[in-house]
Amino acid sequence: MSLGRTRGVALQGIEGALVDVEADLQQGLPKVMFSGLPDAACRQAPDRIKAAAENSGCPIPNRRLTVNLSPASIPKVGSGWDLPIAIAVLAATGVFKSALVDDIVHVGELGLDGSIRPVRGVLPVVLAAARLGMTRIVVPAANAAEAALVPGISVVPASHLRELVARYAAIGRGRVPEDVLVLPTAATEVVLVPDLRDVVGQDEGRLALEIAAAGGHHLFLSGPPGAGKTMLAERLPSLLPDLEPAQALEVTAIHSVLGALPESGALIVRPPFVAPHHGASIPAIVGGGSGFIRPGAISKAHRGVLFLDEAPEFKPGVLQALRQPVESGEVVVARASGVVRYPARFQLVLAANPCPCGHGFGKGVNCSCSPRARRDYMGKLVGPLLDRVDLQLQVRAVARAGLFAPAGESSAEVAARVAAARSLQAERLAGTSWRLNGEVPGPMMRTGFLKLPAAATLDLERALERGTLTLRGYDRVLKVAWTVTDLAGGGTPGRDDVGVALTLRSRSAVAA
Numbered sequence: 001m002s003l004g005r006t007r008g009v010a011l012q013g014i015e016g017a018l019v020d021v022e023a024d025l026q027q028g029l030p031k032v033m034f035s036g037l038p039d040a041a042c043r044q045a046p047d048r049i050k051a052a053a054e055n056s057g058c059p060i061p062n063r064r065l066t067v068n069l070s071p072a073s074i075p076k077v078g079s080g081w082d083l084p085i086a087i088a089v090l091a092a093t094g095v096f097k098s099a100l101v102d103d104i105v106h107v108g109e110l111g112l113d114g115s116i117r118p119v120r121g122v123l124p125v126v127l128a129a130a131r132l133g134m135t136r137i138v139v140p141a142a143n144a145a146e147a148a149l150v151p152g153i154s155v156v157p158a159s160h161l162r163e164l165v166a167r168y169a170a171i172g173r174g175r176v177p178e179d180v181l182v183l184p185t186a187a188t189e190v191v192l193v194p195d196l197r198d199v200v201g202q203d204e205g206r207l208a209l210e211i212a213a214a215g216g217h218h219l220f221l222s223g224p225p226g227a228g229k230t231m232l233a234e235r236l237p238s239l240l241p242d243l244e245p246a247q248a249l250e251v252t253a254i255h256s257v258l259g260a261l262p263e264s265g266a267l268i269v270r271p272p273f274v275a276p277h278h279g280a281s282i283p284a285i286v287g288g289g290s291g292f293i294r295p296g297a298i299s300k301a302h303r304g305v306l307f308l309d310e311a312p313e314f315k316p317g318v319l320q321a322l323r324q325p326v327e328s329g330e331v332v333v334a335r336a337s338g339v340v341r342y343p344a345r346f347q348l349v350l351a352a353n354p355c356p357c358g359h360g361f362g363k364g365v366n367c368s369c370s371p372r373a374r375r376d377y378m379g380k381l382v383g384p385l386l387d388r389v390d391l392q393l394q395v396r397a398v399a400r401a402g403l404f405a406p407a408g409e410s411s412a413e414v415a416a417r418v419a420a421a422r423s424l425q426a427e428r429l430a431g432t433s434w435r436l437n438g439e440v441p442g443p444m445m446r447t448g449f450l451k452l453p454a455a456a457t458l459d460l461e462r463a464l465e466r467g468t469l470t471l472r473g474y475d476r477v478l479k480v481a482w483t484v485t486d487l488a489g490g491g492t493p494g495r496d497d498v499g500v501a502l503t504l505r506s507r508s509a510v511a512a
């Protein structure tokens with residue numbers, strides 16, 4: 001009896017670091033010493049462990065216990081440290097040999113009865129363990145399905161401390177074959193997404209949606225209530241391709257940290273669609289909280305769509321806070337407990353009524369807003385965000401007659417063109433760090449292999465001279481023009497393609 005040692009993983013964002021968990025039992029007054037930057041939940045582990053061990057038939061002697069988590073510089077957050085600490089302590093008591101567990105990663109919360117309870121963030125913990133060369137990890141049985149998504153590491157599900165201790169003791173006596181515990185296999189997640197087939201008319205809206213999907217362009221839809229803005233936005237995910245395997249793991253890891261995985265523990269393969277309410281707080285949108293720093297809606301929407309419906313109603317601070325992640329694809333949250341980064345590469349869709357009264361204005365519409373109120377309402381978007389949105393479109397309500405028009409194309413038909421257009425972009429942008437037209441930095445659009453012949457940009461030059469287009473707007477139009485051409489089968493954009501792109505930028509109520 002004295003020193004026991006095993007491993008844990010500390011998460012910072014969805015990145016993990018390997019932690020040595022050591023427990024030392026010495027003669028002396030019963031007392032617990034804890035070192036290695038544990039948070040409040042982690043520091044309570046010894047209390048839970050004492051009860052859990054007692055109820056698992058292996059009581060911990062009342063001595064002086066020292067627990068050390070190293071490296072000490074990384075914060076150890078949450079109750080997932082119960083299990084590794086318990087295993088280190090029990091190894092120190094001599095119930096089984098420490099050498100059996102010192103290269104196994106453990107994660108899990110302990111109930112006082114000794115049950116091993118699920119925790120959030122198991123997937124990124126397992127991903128990190130595998131990446132750091134660990135070959136075996138013990139996880140709560142309820143988290144086994146998500147853990148099993150990670151290749152290259154053996155996952156041992158455990159549901160009770162008593163079983164786990166018995167297993168290690170038996171292995172020590174040479175009794176149990178190493179891989180006695182069987183892995184569950186993960187199912188594929190099925191998501192039902194609304195289909196574009198339901199949308200009547202709205203040719204321009206459909207076109208904008210298809211271009212947004214193909215080139216990864218941010219989209220702004222303005223128009224009177226009932227025009228179908230929400231309906232269109234909700235159908236964007238149905239046009240996007242499946243996530244690539246590495247992206248799928250990344251997205252599922254974020255949802256694991258949020259405790260928002262599907263019951264089956266299946267891999268998330270479809271781009272997420274996240275539509276936070278306009279009353280949401282800044283931490284809810286961008287991430288935050290005290291102690292454990294939670295990812296916000298923008299990280300939940302990573303590799304998918306972030307939809308801000310009634311965008312001007314969001315808190316000004318929220319819209320401001322979106323600027324940085326929209327540029328960089330990640331969010332940095334700083335708190336007293338440290339700095340955490342979460343991925344946040346989302347496609348932004350904004351929708352807005354043209355004025356605060358909600359009636360909309362125009363012929364025969366009963367709007368009570370002053371021109372000033374209308375301007376101010378949209379103005380909330382202009383400064384912070386709208387400049388970065390390639391597609392800006394005014395949606396009109398479909399007239400009664402339009403409702404009897406023949407049904408439009410289905411999402412599957414449009415998604416096929418989107419996929420083809422994306423291949424063309426990937427080919428053209430091979431060798432750069434971008435895959436989609438929407439990702440290419442503005443100034444790049446006017447130089448090198450993306451530079452268009454003068455004849456194609458004639459109308460753009462004029463708009464620039466007249467002052468109806470800013471230089472940033474100019475670059476954004478070029479990106480959309482490439483996507484228009486890619487959707488039409490490829491080649492170099494001509495004057496017509498640029499014309500379509502220009503139209504799709506200047507139709508919103510606040511065209512710039």
Ligand SMILES: Nc1ncnc2c1ncn2[C@@H]1O[C@H](COP(=O)(O)OP(=O)(O)O)[C@@H](O)[C@H]1O
Nearest residue numbers: 198199200202224225226227228229230231398
């Ligand atoms: N083009 C359309 N095709 C089919 N239904 C539509 C269309 N436009 C509006 N609707 C109907 O009107 C409802 C309201 O549309 P919605 O998308 O919520 O409008 P908005 O967000 O612009 O206020 C939809 O649920 C749908 O039933």
Ligand SMILES: [Mg+2]
Nearest residue numbers: 229230231309
């Ligand atoms: Mg709406």
Ligand SMILES: [Zn+2]
Nearest residue numbers: 355357367369
């Ligand atoms: Zn109004």
